[in-house]
Amino acid sequence: METKSIMIVGVGGQGSLLASKLLGRLLVDEGYDVKVSEVHGMSQRGGSVVTYVRFGEQVYSPIVTTGEADLIVSFEKIEAARHLPCLKKDGVIVVNTQQIDPMPVITGAAEYPAGVLEEMVAAGAKVDAIDALSLAEEAGSSKAANIVLMARVAKYFDIPYEKWIAAIEKTVAPKFAELNKKAFALGYNA
Amino acid sequence: MKELYIGNAAVARGLYDAGCSVVSSYPGTPSTEITEEAAGYPEIYAEWAPNEKVAMETAFGASLGGKRSCCAMKHVGLNVAADPLFTMSYTGVNGGLVVCVADDPGMHSSQNEQDSRHHAIASKVPMLEPANSQECYDFAKAAFRLSEEYDTPVLLRLCTRIAHSQSIVEVGAREEVPQKPYVKDISKYVMMPGMAIRRHPLVEARTEKLREYAENCPFNRVEPGEDHSKGIITSGTCYQYVKEIFGSRYPVLKLGMVNPLPRDLIRNFAGSVDTLYVVEELDGIIETHVRTLGLPVIGKDLFTPLGEYSQETISKVFGRPEKEHFSIETAIPARPPMMCAGCPHRGMYYVLSRNKCTVIGDIGCYTLGAQAPLQAVDTTLCMGASVSGIHGFNKVMGRDGETKTVAVIGDSTFMHSGITGLVNIAYNQSNSTVIILDNSITGMTGHQQNPTTGYNIKGDPAGKIDLEALCRSIGIHRVRVVDPYDLQQCDKVLKEELAAEEPSVIISRRPCVLLKYVKAKRPLHVNPDTCRSCKKCMKFGCPAIAMHDGKAHVDPTLCVGCGVCEQVCPFGAFEEEA
Numbered sequence: 001m002e003t004k005s006i007m008i009v010g011v012g013g014q015g016s017l018l019a020s021k022l023l024g025r026l027l028v029d030e031g032y033d034v035k036v037s038e039v040h041g042m043s044q045r046g047g048s049v050v051t052y053v054r055f056g057e058q059v060y061s062p063i064v065t066t067g068e069a070d071l072i073v074s075f076e077k078i079e080a081a082r083h084l085p086c087l088k089k090d091g092v093i094v095v096n097t098q099q100i101d102p103m104p105v106i107t108g109a110a111e112y113p114a115g116v117l118e119e120m121v122a123a124g125a126k127v128d129a130i131d132a133l134s135l136a137e138e139a140g141s142s143k144a145a146n147i148v149l150m151a152r153v154a155k156y157f158d159i160p161y162e163k164w165i166a167a168i169e170k171t172v173a174p175k176f177a178e179l180n181k182k183a184f185a186l187g188y189n190a
Numbered sequence: 191m192k193e194l195y196i197g198n199a200a201v202a203r204g205l206y207d208a209g210c211s212v213v214s215s216y217p218g219t220p221s222t223e224i225t226e227e228a229a230g231y232p233e234i235y236a237e238w239a240p241n242e243k244v245a246m247e248t249a250f251g252a253s254l255g256g257k258r259s260c261c262a263m264k265h266v267g268l269n270v271a272a273d274p275l276f277t278m279s280y281t282g283v284n285g286g287l288v289v290c291v292a293d294d295p296g297m298h299s300s301q302n303e304q305d306s307r308h309h310a311i312a313s314k315v316p317m318l319e320p321a322n323s324q325e326c327y328d329f330a331k332a333a334f335r336l337s338e339e340y341d342t343p344v345l346l347r348l349c350t351r352i353a354h355s356q357s358i359v360e361v362g363a364r365e366e367v368p369q370k371p372y373v374k375d376i377s378k379y380v381m382m383p384g385m386a387i388r389r390h391p392l393v394e395a396r397t398e399k400l401r402e403y404a405e406n407c408p409f410n411r412v413e414p415g416e417d418h419s420k421g422i423i424t425s426g427t428c429y430q431y432v433k434e435i436f437g438s439r440y441p442v443l444k445l446g447m448v449n450p451l452p453r454d455l456i457r458n459f460a461g462s463v464d465t466l467y468v469v470e471e472l473d474g475i476i477e478t479h480v481r482t483l484g485l486p487v488i489g490k491d492l493f494t495p496l497g498e499y500s501q502e503t504i505s506k507v508f509g510r511p512e513k514e515h516f517s518i519e520t521a522i523p524a525r526p527p528m529m530c531a532g533c534p535h536r537g538m539y540y541v542l543s544r545n546k547c548t549v550i551g552d553i554g555c556y557t558l559g560a561q562a563p564l565q566a567v568d569t570t571l572c573m574g575a576s577v578s579g580i581h582g583f584n585k586v587m588g589r590d591g592e593t594k595t596v597a598v599i600g601d602s603t604f605m606h607s608g609i610t611g612l613v614n615i616a617y618n619q620s621n622s623t624v625i626i627l628d629n630s631i632t633g634m635t636g637h638q639q640n641p642t643t644g645y646n647i648k649g650d651p652a653g654k655i656d657l658e659a660l661c662r663s664i665g666i667h668r669v670r671v672v673d674p675y676d677l678q679q680c681d682k683v684l685k686e687e688l689a690a691e692e693p694s695v696i697i698s699r700r701p702c703v704l705l706k707y708v709k710a711k712r713p714l715h716v717n718p719d720t721c722r723s724c725k726k727c728m729k730f731g732c733p734a735i736a737m738h739d740g741k742a743h744v745d746p747t748l749c750v751g752c753g754v755c756e757q758v759c760p761f762g763a764f765e766e767e768a
Contacts, residue, residue: 011525012527013530024194024356025194028192028193028194028358033357033358034194034356034357034358035322035355035356035357036194036355036356036357037351037354037355037356038196038354038355038356039298039354045527045528045529045530045555045558045634046525046527046528046530046733047525047526047527047528048524048525059357060430060431060433060434061430061431061433061434061500061501062351062355062356062357062427062430063351063500063501065500065501065502065513066502066512066513066515067512067513067514067515068513078522078523078525079525081518081520081522082522082525084515084516084517084518085515085516085517086515087515087516088513088514088515089514089515089516101733101736102523102524102525102526103525103526103528103561103562103563103731103733104523104524104562105523105736106728106731106733106735106736106737107562107563107728107729107731108725108728108737109523109562110521110523110524111523112523113520113521113522113523115520116518116520116522119518119519119520120516120518123516123517123518124516125516142747
């Protein structure tokens with residue numbers, strides 16, 4: 001099979017590392033060659049963060065560049081727009097509708113472009129928007145928004161529900177397993 | 191068992207399986223996890239040293255004592271440790287010694303883009319460069335054998351993309367390596383001129399032997415290609431990009447040993463292709479070597495020495511079309527990293543801004559004080575440069591400088607290389623004001639303990655350096671401690687110390703809000719009736735505060751209730767929950 005490319009994008013501190021850990025675990029269990037590339041350090045301090053996940057028979061590059069992503073999952077609205085050029089023409093972009101103002105917006109140097117999702121759709125991109133924060137709160141904690149989003153991502157994979165649940169159990173701390181499984185169910189059925 | 195490992199964790203596992211007993215390091219992105227992961231193996235004694243020079247000398251001592259040892263650092267850390275490295279090249283080792291160094295092309299988390307291969311060449315120390323996590327593991331193990339066989343420290347070079355990418359690794363089991371006896375050998379280990387002059391020829395001979403080894407070593411390999419019109423020499427992460435683009439179309443010479451470089455292997459490879467390319471990030475080091483062999487080659491004339499490469503950047507140079515993609519017209523505002531909500535540094539920076547101070551800065555989370563809107567930092571150079579720099583600045587600026595200028599340095603950075611600068615201030619008597627931003631942790635690299643925190647790398651109680659006592663013992667008589675959440679106190683003490691006619695240290699003390707033991711208070715909220723939309727709170731740069739419909743608004747998911755905004759607001763609009 002051809003190597004598949006996924007990007008997980010968001011704002012430092014939103015929990016994208018757990019999402020990539022879950023995905024990496026699952027894909028290794030499925031028998032694929034897998035590469036995951038993360039950013040640590042300074043960019044994590046509230047900056048724009050990107051994680052790449054690639055899988056297939058043999059994966060070379062650990063990163064994803066222009067027009068290569070089969071799927072982008074964005075934890076924040078304008079982060080989706082920022083990384084849109086990486087999406088393949090037939091790719092899907094799953095977007096959490098949460099808005100987090102970047103510093104230039106906070107200081108008034110720029111405005112938050114509220115209509116970007118509509119603009120992305122108008123440009124022809126397949127956008128799958130979801131209010132993951134509300135569903136996470138329904139599950140018991142806003143912190144589980146990452147798992148809600150991964151549940152939505154799961155719909156684009158041919159991997160049975162139980163295998164995702166098994167990967168969650170292997171990835172999250174036992175005391176948070178129930179919360180995250182509930183969040184996954186809510187995201188999956190939303 | 192096959193598992194996903196980030197490159198750094200794979201290196202640590204390689205160290206472990208190679209029977210490494212001591213790892214001493216100073217944290218530095220992207221190298222930090224090597225030592226953190228090594229600390230997880232009970233058979234390895236791992237520690238955070240105050241700086242890279244101390245770490246490397248500790249590793250040298252352990253090697254001298256007959257055990258396999260290691261130190262890990264980021265590229266700029268190797269500058270700090272260059273002094274021992276260059277002479278360790280002469281002494282060689284007893285137990286194997288591996289120095290891991292992680293470069294940061296693209297400067298994800300660094301102040302420059304230097305290429306560590308220059309250090310390998312200059313110090314005449316062999317250097318290996320893995321291209322994925324499996325090689326991180328394999329090369330770390332092999333590096334010890336090479337170190338002992340050739341009596342040399344060995345450099346293991348990573349870059350951000352290798353250090354922080356996960357790929358599948360098949361690991362083995364730990365090999366217990368018996369301690370070698372320590373035998374006193376003045377001619378080998380005492381590098382005074384009469385001895386060192388006899389070691390230098392051995393270093394040159396060793397390099398030649400290693401060069402012969404490089405011709406056939408398992409780290410370098412030719413991968414055949416179908417089309418010989420082009421041939422590509424590459425290493426590290428660039429190898430992955432080249433394979434991503436071309437697969438097995440063109441022959442590839444993959445170099446895993448980047449110092450010393452082979453000659454015949456390269457000549458033969460060059461002879462088998464029509465046009466030879468070198469694809470390497472940062473400087474044209476392999477290319478320069480190829481040119482010294484008299485071979486025509488395409489390298490940095492087409493490939494930039496700037497930034498991080500990708501399959502896309504390399505593909506463009508080879509003239510391949512850009513991939514189809516979507517684009518929208520709306521400009522997306524940048525999202526630079528920033529100090530967290532409740533960050534204790536912010537309060538002090540706000541006070542410094544209000545006092546229009548010149549701020550000689552340093553390396554750490556607090557470098558982010560240079561970002562808008564505070565823009566409070568004037569310089570950032572390298573670890574410790576604030577304390578040394580302010581002294582020189584004040585020497586030429588005189589009283590004008592002394593009354594307006596401060597140095598800011600974190601607790602960990604002060605331990606790393608701020609102390610000697612403070613000694614210089616005390617000894618050569620400049621009337622300088624140094625602010626130690628003591629957040630009780632090494633913050634930027636992800637919360638590592640340091641000599642001021644009282645805990646070691648495993649979180650167990652350890653020696654604790656008393657900052658106040660240390661500064662006083664150096665000869666600083668004015669040592670003040672303030673709470674950066676108390677703006678009034680900070681302002682008063684700052685004015686007093688800038689006015690004082692002798693050097694002073696202000697310790698701005700408050701633990702990092704991200705530390706687990708720091709409990710957040712209830713978030714504040716804005717009373718819209720009291721808020722007069724003056725936007726003064728916007729100048730303070732707290733990510734939890736934004737203007738919504740003309741009024742300030744606090745994001746309750748980000749606010750930790752630090753209360754600094756209450757002191758900034760002239761109208762008392764920030765309120766605690768009833």
